[in-house]
Amino acid sequence: MRRFLALCGAITLVASCGWGGDGAEGRLPAAPVGVTAAAGSATSVHVMWNATGQGVEVYEVYRGTTKVKEVPGSQHMVDVTRLRPSTMYVFTVRARDTDGRLGPSSGEVRARTPAAGAADGAPPTAPGAARGKVIGGRAVQLSWSASSDDRGVISYDIHQGTTKIHSVGGSQTAAVVTGLRPGTRYSFTVRARDAADNVSPASGTVRLTTAPGADAGTGTAPTRFRASTRLGDDGAYYLDLSWVPPRADGTVTEYQVHLDGRPATSLVFGGSAPSDRATYGFYVGRDAGVTYRVRIRARLPDGTWGGFSPERTVTTGGSRP
Structure with a gap:
């Protein structure tokens, strides 16, 4: 009889089991992460x-x-x-x-904060070549060409309609907007800001319609997901995972691992969460020949779950992609 073991993982900082729900009654709110x-x-x-x-x-x-x-x-x-x-x-x-x-x-x-410098009444030029692409039903990616300013651009403000929804550094010319609704039309503009708080005219408007229907969120899924098993020195088998975090404006700190279609382990990175290649490993038991189907998803900075990675199948005592 196949034995299914999914234990709490031990990442370098924090890991917690995903079976028990979202929290006990009376528990204080968690400390915000990804600040x-x-x-x-x-x-x-x-x-x-x-x-x-x-x-x-x-x-x-x-x-x-x-x-x-x-x-x-x-x-x-x-x-x-x-x-x-x-x-x-x-x-x-x-x-x-x-x-x-x-x-x-x-x-x-x-x-x-940067130096204020001499009196400056001249705003930056408007960001140019604003464009975007839909990455599923819940996210879009925006990009633009840099503005110019006699003293330098400090940041870019992103507006959804007339509402400012985000700001990125002056060296950045792209952003990912998440937390959108499937099948909905949105309008975005970008404005540059200098150290004196002068704000540029708006870029051209980028109009995008998110993908309709039930959204699997593939555009917000971890990529290059790999899974393998190994035999540890203690004679037990471990499942080793690696992936590239999804692109998002903000820090992706939390992931959920599913084994055979069920939540098995949640892990939260504290400190400096990986922005390039992430790795994670956990114990699955001592029996050889046990097969697992595994996939992973990320909690995005807006609090929503992104899409699942492709599912991989591995067997203790051997592995296959």
Whole structure:
């Protein structure tokens, strides 16, 4: 009789089993992960984090020990303004649930605002050649050509309709927008911002319609997924996985491994999550000749699950792609 063993994995930082649901009643909200901070101008910093899941009513953003912003639980980015030029700032984020319980603080992130320079009233030129492509029913990729500015572009603001939804650094000319609805038409524009907070005219409008129907999310799936088994020194078999994280604006820190169509293990990277090649291995038992079907998916920075990787089949005592 085949024996199925799916134990909690031990990645270098945190791993947790996926069988038990999303959390026990009464548990505090989790500490936000994937927190990043980047200067938007000489007086502002764009702070972004991964959504922590259901039940979050508000995110609190702190500059040092001072709370400077509160945003709704549906939002996971904010611009902190009225800062000083040429100054290093430290930010953290905490989640508060619908019962008013405040979760632990995220890890600290740092950002330095650039120098303000002399008076500057000239905005950057509009980003050019704005274009995009649909990557499934829930995501699109946008790109544009760089703006020019007499003192340099600090950031690009991405707008969905009239609403600013994201900001990326001035050296970046592409972005991935996730959390969209299948079969829906969207309009996007991009604006450049300099250190003096001058904002350029908008780029040309990029109009895209996400793929219709039930979306498998293949455009947001991990790629180059590989799986193999090995016999450890302790005489037990281990399943070794490797993959390239999906492209997303923000940090992908959480993954879920499925064995034979069922959630087996969830893993969360703390600190510096891999942005290139990721690896993970876990114990599956001592019996040779046991076959497993395995696939993996990522929780995207907007809190939604991305698509599944291709499924691989492996057998203890041997493997095949």
